[in-house]
Amino acid sequence: MTVREIRLFGDPVLTTRSDEITVFDDALAVLVEDMLETMDDAGGVGLAANQVGITRRVFVYDCSHIEDGLRGHIINPVWEAIGEETQVGPEGCLSIPEISEDTERYETVRVSGQDVTGKPVALVASGLMARCIQHETDHLDGVLFLRRLAPEQRKAAMAAIRTADWFTA
Numbered sequence: 001m002t003v004r005e006i007r008l009f010g011d012p013v014l015t016t017r018s019d020e021i022t023v024f025d026d027a028l029a030v031l032v033e034d035m036l037e038t039m040d041d042a043g044g045v046g047l048a049a050n051q052v053g054i055t056r057r058v059f060v061y062d063c064s065h066i067e068d069g070l071r072g073h074i075i076n077p078v079w080e081a082i083g084e085e086t087q088v089g090p091e092g093c094l095s096i097p098e099i100s101e102d103t104e105r106y107e108t109v110r111v112s113g114q115d116v117t118g119k120p121v122a123l124v125a126s127g128l129m130a131r132c133i134q135h136e137t138d139h140l141d142g143v144l145f146l147r148r149l150a151p152e153q154r155k156a157a158m159a160a161i162r163t164a165d166w167f168t169a
Contacts, residue, residue, distance in 0.1 A: 001033045003041045004052040009096045009144070009161055010168070011053075018048070018055045018140040021075050024118035028058070032073045032116050035060045044094045046132040048139030051095050059136035063129045070129060074113040074121060077137050081106040082124065091135060091145050097166050101153050103145055105131045 007013055021028065031054060039047040039060055048059040057076045063069035083106075091103035109130045112122040125133055135145055146154055161167050 001030070001037045004034050004038045006038065006042060006047075006051055006094050007053055008166060011095075013050050013053050013055060014095055014139070014144060015142045016050060016055050017142045018050050018057045021056050021058060021114075024075075024114070024116060028056075028075075029116050031056070032058065032060060036062070036071075036073070039094070042094050045128065046136045047094060048136045050139055050142070057140050059140065061129070061132050061136065063132060066128055070123075070125075073116065074111060074133075075115065075118075077111050077113040077133065077140070079109045079111040079133050079137055082108040082110055087127070087131065089131065091131065091148075093135070093145055096144065096146070096157075096161065098164060099157050099160055101145075101149055101157055103131075103148050105134045105148075109133055111137075 035047050035052060038052060045063055046059060046061045049056045058073060060073045062071040064071045085107040086104050087107045088102050088104045090100045092100040107130060108126040110124050111133045115121050146157055
């Protein structure tokens with residue numbers, strides 16, 4: 001498998017809505033494996049396909065370091081909140097290195113989609129896994145977590161990005 005280049009803030013692919021996946025073939029299986037390897041290499045808990053330059057609706061996740069945590073992938077994810085309870089906690093992004101801001105998300109969500117063979121999958125998640133599902137699905141919709149921040153938080157984050165060594169305008 002291959003570690004792919006992670007696209008950084010400013011790359012238009014990150015603000016592009018990804019296309020539904022309709023073909024479940026060996027190329028898709030390789031993409032998922034590459035994405036898992038890329039996420040592991042970068043030390044992340046989630047990675048969406050557009051973060052590696054592919055506008056297809058798939059993300060991978062690894063919350064296995066937490067109790068009862070999961071590792072895997074979801075293709076064509078659709079989620080809904082369960083209840084109104086929210087969580088506020090630090091959120092970062094592999095495409096926006098060194099930036100972390102408290103972000104509000106739903107505490108518990110139900111997600112459905114498909115696995116790499118096209119088989120339906122569904123799960124209910126809370127805490128970090130729920131945050132990951134919401135964050136990565138946002139990516140697939142072309143939405144960065146910065147858009148979920150309060151205006152003053154977003155302004156501070158953007159100022160930090162503009163002065164970051166990795167950022168090129």
